[in-house]
Amino acid sequence: xxxxLPTETAKGKIREVxxxxxxxxxxxxxxxxxxxxxxxxxxxxxxLVAAEVMDEVGELVPALEKALGGVKDDPVAxxxxxVEEWGADAVFLLLTSTDPKGTDAPADQAAETVLKxxxxxKVPVIVxxxxxxxxxxxxxxxxxxxxxxxxxxxxxxKEDNFKKVGxxxxxxxxxxxxxxxxxxxxxxxxxILLTNLGMEADKLIIDxxxxxxxxxxxYTYSVMERLxxxxxxxxxxxxxxxxxxxxxxxxxxxxEAKSSEEDYPEWGDPEKRGIMWETVTAxxxxxxxxxxxxxxxxxxxxxxxxxxxxxxx
Amino acid sequence: MEETCRVLFLPDNRxxxxxxxxxxxxxxxxxxxxxxxxxxxxxxxxxxxxxxEEGEVEREPNPKxxxxxxxxxxxxxxxxxxxSDLRVRVPIESRIGDKRIFERREPVPAxxxxxxxxxxxxxxxxxxxxxxxxxxxxxxxPPTLDDNVSxxxxxxxxxxxxxxLREVVIDYPVLQRLPNMLRQSDxxxxxxxxxxxxxxxxxxxxxxxxxxxxxxxxxxxxxTTISAELIDLRTGEVTARASDYNAQVAFGEDVITRIIYATxxxxxxxxxxVVVGTIWNLIKTLVEQAGIEYxxxxxxxxxxxxxxxxxxxxxxxxxIREEPYIPSATFFPWIKCSDIGLRIAAGVYLYAIPCVAxxxxxxxxxxxxxxxxxxxxxxxLYIDIGTNGExxxxxxxxxxxxxxxxxxxxxGGGVKHGMRATRGAIEQVRINPGNYEPMIITVGNRKPIGxxxxxxxxxxxxxxxxxxxxxxGKINTDLPTDRVRATEGGAEYVLVRAEDSATRRDIVITxxxxxxxMRAKAAVYAGIEILLSSVDxxxxxxxxxxxxxxxxxxxxxxxxxxxxxxxxxxxEKMKFVGNGSLLGxxxxxxxxxxxxxxxxxxxxxxxxxLSMNPAFMEHYLSALFFPHTNLDAFPSVKExxxxxxxxRYAGGEAxxxxxxx
Numbered sequence: 001x002x003x004x005l006p007t008e009t010a011k012g013k014i015r016e017v018x019x020x021x022x023x024x025x026x027x028x029x030x031x032x033x034x035x036x037x038x039x040x041x042x043x044x045x046x047x048l049v050a051a052e053v054m055d056e057v058g059e060l061v062p063a064l065e066k067a068l069g070g071v072k073d074d075p076v077a078x079x080x081x082x083v084e085e086w087g088a089d090a091v092f093l094l095l096t097s098t099d100p101k102g103t104d105a106p107a108d109q110a111a112e113t114v115l116k117x118x119x120x121x122k123v124p125v126i127v128x129x130x131x132x133x134x135x136x137x138x139x140x141x142x143x144x145x146x147x148x149x150x151x152x153x154x155x156x157x158k159e160d161n162f163k164k165v166g167x168x169x170x171x172x173x174x175x176x177x178x179x180x181x182x183x184x185x186x187x188x189x190x191x192i193l194l195t196n197l198g199m200e201a202d203k204l205i206i207d208x209x210x211x212x213x214x215x216x217x218x219y220t221y222s223v224m225e226r227l228x229x230x231x232x233x234x235x236x237x238x239x240x241x242x243x244x245x246x247x248x249x250x251x252x253x254x255x256e257a258k259s260s261e262e263d264y265p266e267w268g269d270p271e272k273r274g275i276m277w278e279t280v281t282a283x284x285x286x287x288x289x290x291x292x293x294x295x296x297x298x299x300x301x302x303x304x305x306x307x308x309x310x311x312x313x
Numbered sequence: 314m315e316e317t318c319r320v321l322f323l324p325d326n327r328x329x330x331x332x333x334x335x336x337x338x339x340x341x342x343x344x345x346x347x348x349x350x351x352x353x354x355x356x357x358x359x360x361x362x363x364x365x366e367e368g369e370v371e372r373e374p375n376p377k378x379x380x381x382x383x384x385x386x387x388x389x390x391x392x393x394x395x396x397s398d399l400r401v402r403v404p405i406e407s408r409i410g411d412k413r414i415f416e417r418r419e420p421v422p423a424x425x426x427x428x429x430x431x432x433x434x435x436x437x438x439x440x441x442x443x444x445x446x447x448x449x450x451x452x453x454x455p456p457t458l459d460d461n462v463s464x465x466x467x468x469x470x471x472x473x474x475x476x477x478l479r480e481v482v483i484d485y486p487v488l489q490r491l492p493n494m495l496r497q498s499d500x501x502x503x504x505x506x507x508x509x510x511x512x513x514x515x516x517x518x519x520x521x522x523x524x525x526x527x528x529x530x531x532x533x534x535x536x537t538t539i540s541a542e543l544i545d546l547r548t549g550e551v552t553a554r555a556s557d558y559n560a561q562v563a564f565g566e567d568v569i570t571r572i573i574y575a576t577x578x579x580x581x582x583x584x585x586x587v588v589v590g591t592i593w594n595l596i597k598t599l600v601e602q603a604g605i606e607y608x609x610x611x612x613x614x615x616x617x618x619x620x621x622x623x624x625x626x627x628x629x630x631x632x633i634r635e636e637p638y639i640p641s642a643t644f645f646p647w648i649k650c651s652d653i654g655l656r657i658a659a660g661v662y663l664y665a666i667p668c669v670a671x672x673x674x675x676x677x678x679x680x681x682x683x684x685x686x687x688x689x690x691x692x693x694l695y696i697d698i699g700t701n702g703e704x705x706x707x708x709x710x711x712x713x714x715x716x717x718x719x720x721x722x723x724x725g726g727g728v729k730h731g732m733r734a735t736r737g738a739i740e741q742v743r744i745n746p747g748n749y750e751p752m753i754i755t756v757g758n759r760k761p762i763g764x765x766x767x768x769x770x771x772x773x774x775x776x777x778x779x780x781x782x783x784x785x786g787k788i789n790t791d792l793p794t795d796r797v798r799a800t801e802g803g804a805e806y807v808l809v810r811a812e813d814s815a816t817r818r819d820i821v822i823t824x825x826x827x828x829x830x831m832r833a834k835a836a837v838y839a840g841i842e843i844l845l846s847s848v849d850x851x852x853x854x855x856x857x858x859x860x861x862x863x864x865x866x867x868x869x870x871x872x873x874x875x876x877x878x879x880x881x882x883x884x885e886k887m888k889f890v891g892n893g894s895l896l897g898x899x900x901x902x903x904x905x906x907x908x909x910x911x912x913x914x915x916x917x918x919x920x921x922x923l924s925m926n927p928a929f930m931e932h933y934l935s936a937l938f939f940p941h942t943n944l945d946a947f948p949s950v951k952e953x954x955x956x957x958x959x960x961r962y963a964g965g966e967a968x969x970x971x972x973x974x
Contacts, residue, residue, distance in 0.1 A: 159785060185935040185942045192784060192944065196958070236943075 007040045012235035014228075014291070015202045016045070017242050019090065019175060020124030021151040026089065028205075028291045029242035034228060035289050036311045046312055048292045049305050050090035050126055051082035052248045055113045056097035056105075061258045063271040067298050079117045079125075086298040087305060092126040093117055094249070098139055099130040107135070107142040114143050118150055126153040126177070126244075126294070137164030144168035153177055155244075156207055159190055166197045177244055179207040182219055184226050184239070191238045204241045205292065212250040212257075213281045220245075221288040228289035245285040248296030251278035275299045283307060318395050322346040323366070323402040331395055337363065337370065338390040341403075347563065348390050348403055361390040368399035404816075432888075433896075436685025440904050442549045445647075445664065446507050446516070446611040448524040449476045453500040464491045468504060468515065478506055481513040484660060494518050505611050507662050508905060509647045510912075516660035519608070526609040528552070529902040530599065532592060533676065533895035534617030534625055535559060536568055536699065537724065537733065539591050540895050543599040546611070549903050553602035555595045560587045561624070567721055568620040568701070569634060575624060576631045585627045589654045592625075596657060608658040613650060614902040616666040616894045618674030618701075619643070626665060627653060638671040638922070643915065664908065666901060667915035670922075672716035677703050678915045679897020680861050681712065682907060684890050687914055691856035694841065696879075697893070698723060699862055702837040705918065706844040712914070713848060715921040717840035717929075722833040723766040728826040730763040730808075737762035737815055739808065741869070744775040746957075749794040751775075751808055760815035764808065764822070767868050769830055772808060772822055774872035777939045778957065781806055784939045786827040834878040835936035840923065841880060842932045847921060852880040852946065861893035874950060877940030881947040 016030035028048050033041025055075045060068070071077040075093065082088040093114060097105040118125045127143055129136030140154050145168060155177030157165035162178065169176045178194055180186035187206050195201050208227065211220045224243055231240040251257055257274040259267065267273055278300040282293050286308065295301050316333040320340050329344035338361055341348045348361045359377025364386045372383075373392040390401075451471040454460065462470065465483050468491065472478040483491070495502060498520035505517040505527075527546040532539065536559065543553040561584050564574045575581040600607055615625065619640050623630040626648065628641040645665040650657055666675030677697060686693045687709055695705045702719040705712055725731030725738075732738050736757035742764075743752040753768070755761045764772065776782045781789060781797060788804035790797055796807045802825065809820035845851055858879065860868065870887050873879045879887070890896070901908040923929045935942040940950045 183934065185931075185937070188935075188942050189784065189938050192938075192942070196784070238944075 005039065008233075010034075010041055010232035012232050012237075012240060014231055014242055015204075015240050017175060017202050017205060019048075019126070019151065019153050021149060024122055024124055025151070026124050031291075032232070034232065035287050038313065043312070045291075046308050047286060047290060048089045048124075049301055049308070050092040050292055050294045051079075051086060051088035051298075051301060052092045052094060052294050052296045053078045053082060053117065054094045054096045055110065056103060061252060061270070061274060062260075063274045064252065064296060066271070075113055076116050076120045079121050082298075082301075083121045083123050086301050088123065088301055089305075090124045090126060090292070091117060091121055092128065092246075092294045094128045094130070095139060096130060098132075098135055100132050100135050102130075104135075107138045110139055111142045111146045114152070115146060118147065118152070124151075124153065126155070126292070128155050128177075128246075131156060131158075131179075133158065133161040137161045140165040141168045144172040144174050147174070148172040151175060153205060153244075155179060155205070157190070157194065159186070159193070162190060162193055163197060166194050166199050169203070170198050173203075175203045175205065177205040177207045179209060182209045182211070182216070182223050184223055184230070187223075187227060188230075188236070188238045191241060195238070201237065201241070206239075206241045206243045207246065208243060210245045210247055210250050210281075210285065212247070212254050213277055213284070214256065215250065215254055217281060217284055221284055224285065224288035224290065242291035243289055244292040244294065245282070245288075245290035246294045247282050247285060248278060248294055248300075251281045252296055275303075279303045286311075318368075318398050320344070320395055320399045320401060323400065325403070333396060335395045336391065337388070337393040337395055337399075337401065340395060341390055341401075346403065356389055356392045359389060362387055362404060363390045363393075364388075364402040364404055365393070366400045366402055368395075368401075369397040370394060370399065371396055433683070433685070436688060437900075438685075438688050440900075440906050442546070443904050443906060444529060444546050444612070444902065445509070445905050445908060446505055446527070446529070446546075446662070447476075448503050448505050448527050448611070449478065450503045450522040450524050451475055451501075453495070453502070455500050464495055468495075468502075468518075472504060472506065472515070476506075478513050481506060481515050483515045484517075486659065487515055487518050490518060494520065505660060507612065507647060509662075510905075510909065516662060517611070517658075523608075526606065527611050528603075528605060528609045530596060530610060530613045531895060531898035531902045532595070532613060532615040533679075533892055533898060534588065534592075534615055534621045535676070535894070536571075536618065536621060537562060537566070539588070539595060540892060541592070541595040541599060542895065542899055543603050543605075543610075544899065544902055546903070551899070552605075553599040555598040555602070557591055557595055559621075560591045563587075566724070566726060568618065571624065572620060572630045572634045575629075581624070581627060581629065584624045586654060588621070588625050593655060596655075610657050610661055612647075612661060612902065613657075613663040614666065614898045614908070615663060616675040616679035616898040616901075618676050618703075619668040619671050620674070622665050622668060622675055625653065633671040636924075638924075640668060640671050643668040643670070644912070664901070666898060666911050669714055669915055669918045670716075670920040672701055673703055673705075673714045673918070673920055675915075676894035676897075677705060677714065678911055678918070679895075679901070680890065680893025681705060681897070681914050681918070682900055682911045683893045683896035684859050684861070686712065686859075687910065687917075689857075692850070692854055693857045693859060694844070694855050695859045695861060695890075695893075696837070696841070697862040698837060698860070698868075698878075702833075702840055704837075704840055704844060706848070707918075712918040713844055713921060714918050715840050715844055715923050717836040717923055719833040719836045720829065722826075722829045723769070725763065725765055725769075727829040728764065728769060729823050730820045731769065731826070732763035732765055734765040734767065738765035739763070739768035739772075739820070740765055742768055742771040742775055742808065744772075744779050744781065746779040749779060749781060749792060749796055751796075753808065760813065761809045761820055762815045763820060769822075769826075770876060770878065771869060771872050773827065773830055773939075774875040776806060776822070776827075777876060778953065780957070782827060782939070786824065786831045786939060788824055788827075830876075831937055831939070834876055835933050838877055838880070838936040838941065839929055839932035842936075843923060843926055843929055844921065846928065846932075852882055855880065855882050855886065858882060858887045859890050859893075860887065861890040874947070875940060875953070877936060877938070877947060877950075881940075881949050883949075 014029040027045045031043040079091045095110045129139045153175045156179030178190040227239045230236040257277040282304045321328040331340045371394040372388045503519045503523040507514045532541045540556040632639045644667045647662045650661045666679045668674040697703045703716045705714040737759045738756045741754040805821040805823040940947045
């Protein structure tokens with residue numbers, strides 16, 4: 001008798017969340033199996049690879065400067081390039097200009113940038129503040145209002161500002177990413193708080209906080225995996241939201257990704273090193289269950305998209 | 314010559330002469346004036362507030378006192394040094410509550426069922442009145458030249474022939490009195506024999522027939538309260554009851570502080586003499602109430618947690634506190650009361666119910682005995698919620714216990730306006746969901762002074778159900794009421810306004826308080842989950858939940874379930890045991906068989922050390938949420954919350970969300 005591979009069928013299903021509106025709309029989540037366990041269930045939507053775009057940047061590492069060319073100071077052009085040339089599935093717009101510790105640009109001004117970027121690209125847009133509780137709440141309010149109906153993914157909502165981020169998103173029909181510090185219970189609790197606020201459960205994304213390779217990756221991995229297992233095999237409705245992994249930011253701030261060749265000749269070509277650091281982190285988190293991967297370098301985007309295509313058969 | 318000062322304490326109207334520069338709290342302690350002090354004099358709790366009405370002091374500035382208060386003469390006794398003759402008033406909030414608590418009728422719990430005498434009968438196996446000491450009346454034949462055995466051998470022979478008691482060992486003091494006593498009483502004597510389980514020992518000899526006068530005392534030595542019962546051993550009836558605070562409270566409210574005190578200098582001897590003092594006063598009260606003689610008492614059975622038992626017996630408790638948490642002993646021999654400084658009458662012995670481990674003591678073993686868990690097939694969870702949440706899961710075949718450090722929050726510690734359940738303590742709270750106005754009831758129906766454990770649980774549940782706090786315990790400061798306010802140290806809810814309180818200060822519940830209570834309830838619930846999961850069970854399999862301890866008497870079960878302190882398994886399965894520890898001591902005092910049963914329980918019980926359990930943190934973190942991160946485990950609460958949410962949305966909450974934008 002032939003050997004049949006034993007399979008485990010999940011009781012639960014990851015919620016299917018739509019990002020963007022109209023022709024731009026893309027769905028994430030919806031899987032009924034652990035990542036790429038396609039013999040046990042299905043993944044109707046491939047994980048989304050989003051390119052990180054910033055509305056204000058200082059000096060970047062040479063590898064990124066080189067990749068960006070002349071678009072570094074123009075978020076709209078940067079976003080267009082990411083989508084049209086690099087093949088990003090979505091734009092992750094980080095409003096660095098709004099950081100109260102930096103330029104502290106007014107929320108209205110940032111919202112204008114958001115609208116311009118959104119109009120320039122044919123993919124969903126994710127808008128993130130700089131993790132300042134008050135400022136992020138203000139951005140969420142202004143951006144939600146001005147971008148009514150465009151179904152942006154707005155974040156990060158945290159335990160201490162979830163109401164101020166969530167309420168306008170409910171009112172103006174945006175989707176929200178809830179961010180918690182690498183903990184299964186806290187992630188779930190924030191989802192409960194947001195849904196109790198009146199947020200639809202399928203308008204939520206989990207941002208479990210990401211650690212880069214060598215900087216807590218295994219911790220992130222295990223938390224994401226446990227969230228996924230709780231969602232699929234315990235049918236825990238408050239962990240069934242798709243997950244976002246914010247990788248580029250974490251990977252490119254590591255010493256290994258940003259040190260020059262002069263400082264560490266034995267580490268080899270810094271460009272290749274940085275790209276690999278970002279890509280390896282992304283691959284690990286893809287297998288941990290990330291539904292949205294936020295990356296910086298075009299080569300990382302290409303490699304990760306290729307891998308997703310290969311794994312999806 | 315050393316300069317001295319005279320310090321007068323009001324309203325006690327008691328003074329003491331102390332050296333200049335003495336600490337005021339120490340002066341109060343020496344003068345036997347009670348000032349609440351929960352931090353051992355470190356200046357961190359701010360509870361030892363006194364008013365210096367006259368005289369000169371030197372005080373450390375302390376953030377617990379506002380400049381206005383300092384100007385009015387307020388000082389923290391522990392941070393104050395005596396510089397001249399003083400007149401000091403101890404204000405109402407710093408005084409220990411009076412003993413009225415003990416005169417209160419035990420309230421009938423709103424939900425749940427207090428076990429009655431009839432229930433006990435059903436729970437326990439058949440047992441007989443057969444105490445560890447017995448009195449034997451002997452009329453001995455006087456010695457002759459033919460029958461010339463010694464006096465001691467003559468008594469032993471009498472005991473063997475009259476009562477079948479063979480090979481009795483005669484206690485040395487009895488031996489000393491024997492020759493004269495026998496001859497004075499004309500060979501008509503009563504011998505008290507103690508059956509220690511290992512040997513028979515004649516512990517007392519009296520003239521004539523005293524067999525009709527025999528009593529025992531059962532004592533629950535609690536960390537906070539000591540309760541005692543006088544039992545007539547001929548009938549098994551309780552003839553008197555008494556309770557008092559454990560005087561050790563003055564040396565720290567929890568066992569850890571007391572262990573630390575005991576390991577310093579003569580601390581252990583001091584703590585022992587203090588608890589013996591409390592017990593002696595209780596015995597005096599019992600003897601007076603019942604109108605008996607001290608010499609009627611033939612033995613004592615005490616049940617206390619491991620630390621209390623150590624301190625009473627004068628055993629070094631130091632290693633209970635240090636990893637790997639080893640007590641000096643868990644089984645204790647019968648000891649002479651006089652050996653611990655308790656001089657009741659000649660030859661009175663005491664038995665301490667054995668302990669299981671450092672943090673599961675004789676009080677729990679006694680509770681297991683009294684609640685009959687060793688005699689049932691039902692899966693029973695027994696919980697004693699105090700500073701340590703001790704719990705046992707099991708039935709007649711197995712018992713698994715653990716102890717989780719809940720902290721003192723449920724006893725009012727670590728809570729801004731927390732206090733014990735004494736007069737003026739808020740014990741019941743309701744909050745109007747429409748206007749967020751509270752309704753409170755205090756112990757003794759006095760002006761409120763603070764909030765006790767049951768009041769805190771009530772308040773938390775009500776605040777949660779009315780949406781004043783969210784699942785994380787954060788206060789919603791957007792509510793249309795001035796009872797909710799933001800302060801520098803976080804938001805707070807005003808339960809009692811200054812004009813209504815006995816302390817003339819607002820009584821509030823702060824987010825910090827809520828955090829502390831949340832941690833306490835999470836520790837208890839995590840303990841329950843660990844016990845269950847380590848035998849691969851879940852809450853739905855619990856047939857009966859027994860709640861013991863003084864705290865249990867005042868607890869409103871549904872409120873405790875709302876906040877996720879107790880599992881949501883239906884009120885019909887929950888029962889109150891009352892003081893299980895005292896009941897167990899009582900049974901052991903009446904019957905050798907029950908006492909042996911207690912020993913068996915202590916031997917049989919498995920102890921689970923939570924500090925070593927990697928899953929504890931995980932369970933604890935998921936319990937740091939109201940009622941719990943896993944809401945599905947609390948179906949009745951879930952239902953209530955959903956109903957509440959529907960009402961709120963019907964009220965137009967969804968529309969206001971839009972206005973935010």
